[in-house]
Amino acid sequence: MSSIDSKIDDPVPPKKSHAAQAGSGALALGALGVVYGDIGTSPLYALREAVRAAAGDAAPDDSQVIGALSIVFWALILVVAVKYAIFVLRADNEGEGGTLAIMTIAKQAAKNHPGKVLFLGMLGASLFFGDAVITPAISVTSAVEGLQIAAPSISHFTVPIAIGILVGLFVAQRFGTGGVSRIFGPVTLVWFLVLGAMGAVHIADDPTVFRALNPFEAVRFVHANVEVAAVVIGAAFLAVTGAEALYVDLGHFGRKPILLAWFGLVLPCLLLNYFGQGAYLLASSAPVDQPFFQMAPDWGHIPLVILATIATVIASQAVISGAFSLTRQAIQLHMLPRMNIVHTSATQTGQIYIPQVNWMLLACVLLLVVGFGSSEHMASAYGISVTGEMMVTTLLLFIVMRGKWHWSLPVALAVATPAFLIDFMFLGANALKFFEGGWVSVTIASILLLIIWTWRRGSRLLFQLSRASETKLDELIRQLGSKPPDFVDGTAVFLTADTETAPTALMHSLKHYRVLHRRNVLLTVATRPQPRVPDDEKIDYEEINEHFARLTINYGFMEDPNLPAALVIARKKGIKFELMTTSFFLSRRSLVPSKEAGMPLWQDHLFLALSRNASDASTYFRLPTGRVVEIGAQVVI
Incomplete structure (x- = not known):
């Protein structure tokens, strides 16, 4: 293992968003596919599962439909429109x-408890990967299940078709998504x-569906159906899965376009569809089947299945890209090797592809689709990781409110407590589905958390x-x-x-070759707690004497290290580096x-x-392979 490691530097003043300087309308349009793809495909299954949880195999009565719909409505308002948007x-x-x-941000705000904040970040990142596995599986499968209505004769091919679409989606990642x-x-x-x-169109089936706007309908349903209320609440939560994307993709589009898209189009269309489904179910006397597809006219079934499948592929793509982006951040923050x-793009830095993550996600997604066989069964696996991640966000937000924004304790509690209680209610409801499939996301998150913890602990040791x-470097210079x-x-x-001690490679070079280069630079790659570091702040240089110097290259946690490019910046600042006369020495440790x-x-x-599976340091830092020398040492760990 190479000894190269970066460190998290001191906080720096915040900068403005780097979201593209385009019109809000254009950015809002772009946000529709990336930010709202996941939550936009929830109508395929969310209300269906909530009403089915209330009614079982029987035809639902009015109180069950209105109660489930009211829970869905207020979940969208309180979780997405209030907590996330505001x-x-x-x-x-x-x-x-x-x-x-x-x-x-929270680590800077809670300087006395950095370890606890770090654990919350590790937990949140692990839970995200649980979500990233389930979202493509349930979204694509639920869309393809429209064939049960559109083309019953081939509906038994639902799983193979879903598998084919998902395999194609993940295989295509290596080519990039910039074009499409x-x-x-x-x-x-x-x-x-x-x-x-x-x-x-279908709200006219039964306009009394608007009773669901009254929050007391949700309360009344829960009170009257205590035995199934938790299951219904857990199913209704499916309507807000994808809410985290509003925050995750903030840097790509900016706050204003995201809010414009949400309040101007996404929320109204989602509510119209959910209330339309509710009215359709009120007017129907049959058990719940596929209300979303059944609302379409006969001629529209096939086009709707095709459009739904494309929409779920777009939603899955957004989640996969988010997994790549989060992995890069975790690597920079030393949570992963x-x-x-x-x-995959010469112009967009966010267009990246990480093979290890891609194939791991594909394997897990295929296991889910084959193992559960339908979106109804996969719905049981959904929810725990998402609600857990939302709780982590709420806790970190409270820390930011107190330490960064300097809100008073009563005001911060007035905002955070209701949000936390709602998250906790949804988590508790979804936890009831643990043995029905919820264990899948918990297992995935636990494995990721174990890997992150082990990497952090082992690297520190x-x-x-x-x-x-x-x-000590000072002692060596004296000698x-x-x-x-x-x-x-x-x-x-x-x-x-560690620029305070003489690197192993330097000591071995002296020991074996008994020579020293005329100029020796101890180079450290540092990760600052900000997304990107401007070029004029990237280089910190200190001359120790005529033969030794310290150089620190600063990167943000969303940047990829490129040391030759950084040395060009250093040269522009008057620090002389000739790449063709410079040798890079790496200390490679054999661990026992x-x-x-x-x-x-x-x-x-x-x-x-x-x-052993970590990428080669010279490749990761983009060093010219012909100028790299690796010197090994054995460490018992």
Whole structure:
């Protein structure tokens, strides 16, 4: 394992959002496909599952339909329109959002409890991956299930068709989505307009459906149906899955376009469709089947299935891209080992592809589709990871309110407490489905959390063991001053996480070759708690003497390190670097597991496995391979 590691530097003043300087309307259109794809496909199954949970296999009565619909309506209003749109979107990190972005703000705000805030960030990131696995599986499957209405003769091919679509989607990731992403917004616009139109037409089936606007209808239903209320609430939560995307994609579009799209189109169309489904169910005397597709006229069934499938593919694409982005942030913040990050666009830095993550997601998604067989069964697996992630966001938001915004305790509690109680209610309701499938997302999140914890713990232990065995740089310089070695022309750059000690590669070079380059630079890659670092703040340089210098290259947690490019910036600032006369020295450590070194043996082996599968340091930092020298050492960990 290479000793290269970066460190999280001191906080820096916030910058403005880097969202593209385009018109709000154009950005709002772009946000439709990326931000609202997931929540926009929830009408395929959310109300269906909620009413089915209340009525079972029988035809639902009016109180069951109105009660379930009222819960769906108020979940959309309280969770999305109030919590996320009004409060969470304000907690941006230089315009960026998401679990790790708010975690970095909260760490600055809660300086006395950085470990607890870090754990919340680790937990939130792990829960996101549980969501990222289930969303493509349930979305695409629910769309293809429209064939049960549109083409019953081939409905038994639902699972194979869904598998084929999902495999194609994940295989296509390596080619990038820059070309087709331009149509995501317009296609999703059509989808929402169709949602709204279908619902508006069927509201006339039974206008009494508007009773669901009264929150007491939800309360009355829960009180009268205590035995199934929790299951219905858990199913109704499916209507707000995808709400986190408003915050995660904040940096891509900005707060104003996201809110414009939500209040101007998405929310009205969603409500029209849900209330249309409710009216259709009130007017129907049959058990709940596929109300979304049944509302369409016969001639529209096939086109609707095709449009729904495209919409769910777009929603899945947004989740997959979010997983890539979150993984890159986690790598930069030292929560995960280095991975091969492929840029699929020459103009958009956000267009990335991470093979390891892509194939892991595909394997898990296929197992879900095959194992559960239908969106109805997968709905039981959905919810726990999403509600858990929402609770983490609420807790981090409270820390930001108190430490960053300096709100008084009563005001912060007045906002955070109701949000937390709603999250807790949904989490409790979804937890009842643990043995019916909820264990899937919990298992995925737990595995990711274990990996993150092991990587953090092992990296910290490796750093401590390495530092204990290394010589202080000041002491080495003193020794070299009294007994100078032979010098060779050129510059040697030693990548290290600790510029106070002499890197292992430097000491081994002196020991074996008994020579030293005329110029030696100790280079550290530092990750600041901000999304991006401007070029004029990227370089920190300190001359120690004529032979030694310290160089720190600062990156944001959403940037990919490119050391040759950074050295060009350094050269522009007057720091002389000639790439063709510069050698890069890496300390590669061979790790040996031990019971006594600090971690349990099983965790040692897990850390070693993660280390072996980490991307090569020279590739990750984009070093010219012909100028890299690796010197090894053995460390018992």
